[in-house]
Amino acid sequence: MVMALLPAIEQRESKRSFLPDPIPPSMLHDLLEALRWAPSCRNYQPWRVVVVESKVSLAKLAQCLAKGNEWAAKAPMAFIVSADPKDDATIDGKEYYFFDCGLAVQNLLIQATALGLCSHPTAGWNEESLKKTFAINENQRVLSVVFVGLPGSLSDLDAETRAKDETPRIRKPIEEWTHFV
Ligand SMILES: Cc1cc2nc3c(=O)[nH]c(=O)nc-3n(C[C@H](O)[C@H](O)[C@H](O)COP(=O)(O)O)c2cc1C
Structure with a gap:
């Protein structure tokens, strides 16, 4: 049987075009809950998130892009996701904070999609500017x-950004990265 993908996946x-409308608080709550329930190595949950929502903070964030x-300066909300490598497991030389934050971000993206939101x-x-600006x-x-x-x-995007959004999304075929034994 061929299973259909989950709709949110x-x-x-x-995409790169956003309406200026703010995100309703209930949706913000769902986004953060989705992120919170991500798996992490030894359940260390290394992610730290700055939710950027005020006009003043969004303008400061725009300076760091x-x-x-x-295009991102027009989004009404942003999540700055960071982690201290020491807050997560290192196994066999592999630092799992990157992996765990990736899982957490994907949860956020999928939840956003299910809510009808655009997420990018x-x-x-500039990392140093972000850290300085937001006291990370x-x-x-x-x-x-x-x-x-x-x-x-x-139609709200400049020509260059619009061309990016109009470029067909592609993926490598499964056969290219799988190996069956
Ligand atoms: C870690 C990461 C960093 C990215 N950085 C940027 C970025 O700085 N600017 C941008 O326009 N897109 C960025 N992207 C979006 C990717 O270009 C996009 O996910 C990829 O082309 C696949 O397209 P899709 O997300 O629509 O499936 C980033 C994606 C990831 C996962």
Whole structure:
């Protein structure tokens, strides 16, 4: 039997246009709950999250974005996800904080999709500026800033950003990365 993908997995995509409308508190609660229930190595839950929602803070966040990520300044909410490597397990030389925060962020993205929100994880920003601006402890590594909002329209984007959003989403075929024994 071929199982259909879960709708939120199928529908999730990293788009770049947001409406300015704020996220209702109940949705914000659901997003944080979804993140909270992510699995983590030894249940260490290393993630720390700064929820950026005020206009003043969003404007400060916009100053930290890398070139090419200007679109993100229009999102009404962002989650700065960081972790201190020491807050998670290291097994056989492998530091699991990255892995665990990835799982947590994916929970957030999937929940956002199920709520009809647009969500976009990013790595394009200046870490030192983020840490200074938002008083993030120096031992933390900022791993992703996730932008969330109601989906906007392609016509609101500049030509370059619009072209990115119009580029077909592709994936390597399963055969390319699986090995059956
Ligand atoms: C860790 C991480 C960092 C990313 N950084 C950026 C970024 O800085 N700017 C951007 O436009 N997209 C960024 N993306 C989005 C990816 O480009 C996107 O997930 C990928 O092209 C697959 O598309 P999809 O999410 O629509 O399936 C990032 C995604 C991840 C997981």
